[in-house]
Amino acid sequence: MTAAISSAGLTKRFGKQVVVDAVNLNVPAGSVYGFLGPNGSGKTTTIRILLGLVFPTAGTHALLDKDFAASAAEVLPRVGSLVEGPAFHPYLSGRANLARLDAADRSAPVRTARARIGEALERVGLSAAAGKRYRNYSLGMRQRLGIAAALLQPRELLVLDEPTNGLDPQGTREVRHLITALGRDGVTVFVSSHLLSEVEQVCSHVGVMSVGKMVWQGALADLATQQRVRVQVRTGAPADAARVLGELGLAEIATDDDAATAVLGAADPEHVVAALVAAGVGVRGFVVERPNLEDVFVELTGAGFDVSG
Amino acid sequence: MSRADVDAAAAQPGQVQVVATPPAPSSLTGGRPVRKSLLGDHGRFLRSELLMVFRRRRNLAILVVLGVVPILIGVAVKLGDHRERGDTIFGGITDNGLFAALAALLVVMPLFLPLGVAVVAGDAISGEASTGTLRYLLAVPVARTRLLAVKFGGILVWCAASVVVVAACGVIVGAILFPSGELTLLSGRTVSYAAGGYRLLLVCGYVAVSMAMVGALGLFVSTMTEVPVAAMAATLTLTIVSEVLDAVPQLSALHPWLPSHYWLQWVDLLRDPMATGAVGHGLLVSGAYILIFLSLAWARFSGKDVTS
Ligand SMILES: Nc1ncnc2c1ncn2[C@@H]1O[C@H](COP(=O)(O)OP(=O)(O)OP(=O)(O)O)[C@@H](O)[C@H]1O
Numbered sequence A: 001m002t003a004a005i006s007s008a009g010l011t012k013r014f015g016k017q018v019v020v021d022a023v024n025l026n027v028p029a030g031s032v033y034g035f036l037g038p039n040g041s042g043k044t045t046t047i048r049i050l051l052g053l054v055f056p057t058a059g060t061h062a063l064l065d066k067d068f069a070a071s072a073a074e075v076l077p078r079v080g081s082l083v084e085g086p087a088f089h090p091y092l093s094g095r096a097n098l099a100r101l102d103a104a105d106r107s108a109p110v111r112t113a114r115a116r117i118g119e120a121l122e123r124v125g126l127s128a129a130a131g132k133r134y135r136n137y138s139l140g141m142r143q144r145l146g147i148a149a150a151l152l153q154p155r156e157l158l159v160l161d162e163p164t165n166g167l168d169p170q171g172t173r174e175v176r177h178l179i180t181a182l183g184r185d186g187v188t189v190f191v192s193s194h195l196l197s198e199v200e201q202v203c204s205h206v207g208v209m210s211v212g213k214m215v216w217q218g219a220l221a222d223l224a225t226q227q228r229v230r231v232q233v234r235t236g237a238p239a240d241a242a243r244v245l246g247e248l249g250l251a252e253i254a255t256d257d258d259a260a261t262a263v264l265g266a267a268d269p270e271h272v273v274a275a276l277v278a279a280g281v282g283v284r285g286f287v288v289e290r291p292n293l294e295d296v297f298v299e300l301t302g303a304g305f306d307v308s309g
Numbered sequence B: 001m002s003r004a005d006v007d008a009a010a011a012q013p014g015q016v017q018v019v020a021t022p023p024a025p026s027s028l029t030g031g032r033p034v035r036k037s038l039l040g041d042h043g044r045f046l047r048s049e050l051l052m053v054f055r056r057r058r059n060l061a062i063l064v065v066l067g068v069v070p071i072l073i074g075v076a077v078k079l080g081d082h083r084e085r086g087d088t089i090f091g092g093i094t095d096n097g098l099f100a101a102l103a104a105l106l107v108v109m110p111l112f113l114p115l116g117v118a119v120v121a122g123d124a125i126s127g128e129a130s131t132g133t134l135r136y137l138l139a140v141p142v143a144r145t146r147l148l149a150v151k152f153g154g155i156l157v158w159c160a161a162s163v164v165v166v167a168a169c170g171v172i173v174g175a176i177l178f179p180s181g182e183l184t185l186l187s188g189r190t191v192s193y194a195a196g197g198y199r200l201l202l203v204c205g206y207v208a209v210s211m212a213m214v215g216a217l218g219l220f221v222s223t224m225t226e227v228p229v230a231a232m233a234a235t236l237t238l239t240i241v242s243e244v245l246d247a248v249p250q251l252s253a254l255h256p257w258l259p260s261h262y263w264l265q266w267v268d269l270l271r272d273p274m275a276t277g278a279v280g281h282g283l284l285v286s287g288a289y290i291l292i293f294l295s296l297a298w299a300r301f302s303g304k305d306v307t308s
């Protein structure tokens, strides 16, 4: 499989701070790749490097299998982007703003400009507000216009930095559907987001950034299996239950008044229940707790609330 | 085929629907036409840039102010007493209306004209950076050199338009309020109104080139900040510093190197025969400064991190 985005040792230093630290991205073609990380972990900076807005201190990257340094002008027309929120000229209408971006694009055929702009507006549900000045747009309308700009031309890769930021529930849903639909059409979507439930629903792959480093990257399915599944036994005799769990080789056993918990590890839940019953432990309830993406995320990036400066 | 034809064709509903069907990404990128004419696609961007500049209310207000200057001069001279005549530009107004345009250019040259140019040029890159649109233009992609070129193209047109507004309003006001027959040049010779108009055109060209230098300076400054007002103020300040230094006699050794030193040299074009030596020198100085400022702008911008 070819890579839509790949990078080798991508590094960016702002003054003394290493903001992006030897990041090796690998975004398979056709994937929907969730780019996660706490505030200030370097996601937006990475995206800026990918699009050529910021020059890396070290490292190289390729978009759509083309080395970026050598063929940025050739490859960027096939890439739609949204970087750190939408930005448009406040005194121009939404439509006029898209027309300006289209006029700047040497690869955009002028004949179809009007139709493509109309279609992009339609796709994000902005047709009715297209003539309004951008200044008077609401936060969500602005975000939608930003997405429309990314869809002005047929793209092979979309790089979207927090595309659902500020959208209402319908808007969020629409964007989710849009991403899924684009992914089905074969467009690779690289999307940064803080909404982990959204990411879980739409992404096939994830990369997790923490303090400038890529701490985990791969298929979402692999991330789930790699993580530790806990079991909880509700019982009147927690101590006995804990002893049985220990004999079965489960780790990190803990007990409280009416329950014992442990990490499942290689054991399978059916055997655990059978062993408990065989040992005469009265089982009132048995729960297998699979960690959701949020638990995994916190485990990878730490639970601390303060951003790293 | 004109652009209007193309737009009109695209506006027909039937056609819209044909192209509105979203094509598969790979097929369309493969079929994307490769343009042969470079001017065509640059022209489209330049046109969009010009629309941005000339539709902006602030800029239109500047043009209005520039257009009012010759009107004020014409009215003031008409109402004032006519004793002061002779071979000065202001003195000539009552003899021939064309001098109203020349007098207005003389008045706007030191401050108003550079101010207008500084506003538009200082806004060129920094304005896009402050609204955040710079990152999206670059991601389109617009090559950085191309962006500078189109921005400078817009500035050049703006310089020309500012000068033309002053001159045209002057000519019109002059024609209404004062005689418009033969005119006496500064050297005392009399030429036809048409020949005078030709001289005025040459003067406009010279003034526009001088202003293009301010524009190049503004473009350079505007690559260094994300605050448009700062770029405008810095550009205007540098221009005025040059004019002030030019007025200090003790610094006469420095004068020939100052950007603004030759700005009023166009009065030479109103003599007969035309004294082109100093004018040519002025054009060379302007051209050299334009090249320097554009190179600096390019050097600064082509490797700059865009974090706005
Ligand atoms: N121009 C700059 N100069 C100095 N430091 C910068 C600059 N831009 C970003 N940084 C720093 O880089 C770090 C990463 O910023 P970045 O915007 O990439 O984070 P992020 O992952 O996108 O965060 P968020 O989730 O809040 O959007 C931050 O510590 C930030 O302060």
Ligand SMILES: [Mg+2]
Pocket (backbone or CB within 6 Å): A043, A044, A045, A084, A161
């Ligand atoms: Mg960010």
